[in-house]
Amino acid sequence: MIEINKLSVVFRGGLTAIDCLDLTVPEKENTVIIGESGSGKSVLLAAILRILPASAQVSGELLLDGTDLLSLGEKEMNELRGTRLAYIPQGGGSSMNPLLTVGYQIAEPLMEKRAASRRTALSAAVDWMKRLNLGSEEKLAAAYPHTLSGGMRQRALIAMGAITGAPILLADEPTKGLDGERIETVTDLLRRLTDRTILCVSHDLRFARLVADKICVMYAAQAVEQCDSGAFFSEPLHPYSRMILEAMPENGLKADMGFAPPHSEAGRMGCRFYDRCPRRGAKCAQAPPMAEREGRKVRCWLYAD
Numbered sequence: 587m588i589e590i591n592k593l594s595v596v597f598r599g600g601l602t603a604i605d606c607l608d609l610t611v612p613e614k615e616n617t618v619i620i621g622e623s624g625s626g627k628s629v630l631l632a633a634i635l636r637i638l639p640a641s642a643q644v645s646g647e648l649l650l651d652g653t654d655l656l657s658l659g660e661k662e663m664n665e666l667r668g669t670r671l672a673y674i675p676q677g678g679g680s681s682m683n684p685l686l687t688v689g690y691q692i693a694e695p696l697m698e699k700r701a702a703s704r705r706t707a708l709s710a711a712v713d714w715m716k717r718l719n720l721g722s723e724e725k726l727a728a729a730y731p732h733t734l735s736g737g738m739r740q741r742a743l744i745a746m747g748a749i750t751g752a753p754i755l756l757a758d759e760p761t762k763g764l765d766g767e768r769i770e771t772v773t774d775l776l777r778r779l780t781d782r783t784i785l786c787v788s789h790d791l792r793f794a795r796l797v798a799d800k801i802c803v804m805y806a807a808q809a810v811e812q813c814d815s816g817a818f819f820s821e822p823l824h825p826y827s828r829m830i831l832e833a834m835p836e837n838g839l840k841a842d843m844g845f846a847p848p849h850s851e852a853g854r855m856g857c858r859f860y861d862r863c864p865r866r867g868a869k870c871a872q873a874p875p876m877a878e879r880e881g882r883k884v885r886c887w888l889y890a891d
């Protein structure tokens with residue numbers, strides 16, 4: 587289990603990417619973090635993996651089964667990566683080495699982290715490629731990354747992250763850039779990994795609804811709502827959560843609104859959603875507490891008593 591207490595990440599220059607975040611990621615469940623661009627989702631995953639640049643100042647606690655990851659040395663941390671904690675990065679061109687074959691790159695974590703032989707690892711790589719429906723898997727394993735489409739590369743990264751069987755899987759937008767059928771493949775795969783603890787970032791609410799047991803909504807570096815996925819999709823509480831769900835057409839198109847930083851005094855000092863909130867009141871010029879209601883958490887004055 588991962589327990590995050592009062593985590594803050596401040597970049598040199600003063601930008602606060604994560605502001606005092608508390609989050610529990612329950613064992614063997616899927617937690618999906620949603621929130622618009624720039625809200626701090628990728629920085630959160632990078633903080634857990636301890637792969638932020640030196641310009642990031644991190645404070646708080648990141649407990650993995652009771653051990654604070656922030657207290658570990660680089661060597662200990664590196665031992666955890668791939669064995670206890672695996673990572674599927676936010677896709678894109680630079681995430682694969684152009685000089686190594688696709689199969690070798692997928693197989694590599696298994697050789698490096700689990701001391702598998704090259705033959706065993708390569709055969710496991712082909713199996714994972716099949717699970718992700720990459721097509722002509724044996725042939726593809728011997729090919730180089732430039733022959734892959736963006737969607738194939740995205741799925742290769744998923745195979746690379748999942749192959750060691752690390753019990754905790756952190757995934758950053760695993761369905762980004764995939765078409766409907768491929769999204770379904772990835773959705774099915776993540777749903778089937780029931781023995782893993784998955785913390786996943788996504789813009790895709792339809793995917794989140796299918797995969798998540800728990801939802802965490804981020805807005806402007808803060809968590810603003812945390813609850814069971816069912817409760818979230820049937821009755822979102824935070825006005826921002828309501829807004830993104832209302833913007834989600836029934837056909838499941840992605841809600842991906844650009845992030846607008848607060849511009850008014852109340853938005854800067856009080857609730858960060860102030861300027862966009864249809865339900866704002868006088869109290870909202872002060873920062874709202876994280877209110878608890880029926881096991882749910884909502885950062886909004888409407889629910890604070």
Ligand SMILES: Nc1ncnc2c1ncn2[C@@H]1O[C@H](COP(=O)(O)OP(=O)(O)OP(=O)(O)O)[C@@H](O)[C@H]1O
Nearest residue numbers: 597601603621622623624625626627628629630639
């Ligand atoms: N290395 C860095 N140095 C300085 N600022 C950074 C760095 N990485 C991220 N940030 C800033 O931290 C904030 C949060 O970024 P983050 O990448 O976590 O957003 P995100 O929620 O993942 O967005 P997206 O949905 O677009 O991926 C942004 O304002 C971003 O510009």
Ligand SMILES: [Mg+2]
Nearest residue numbers: 627628629676
């Ligand atoms: Mg991101």
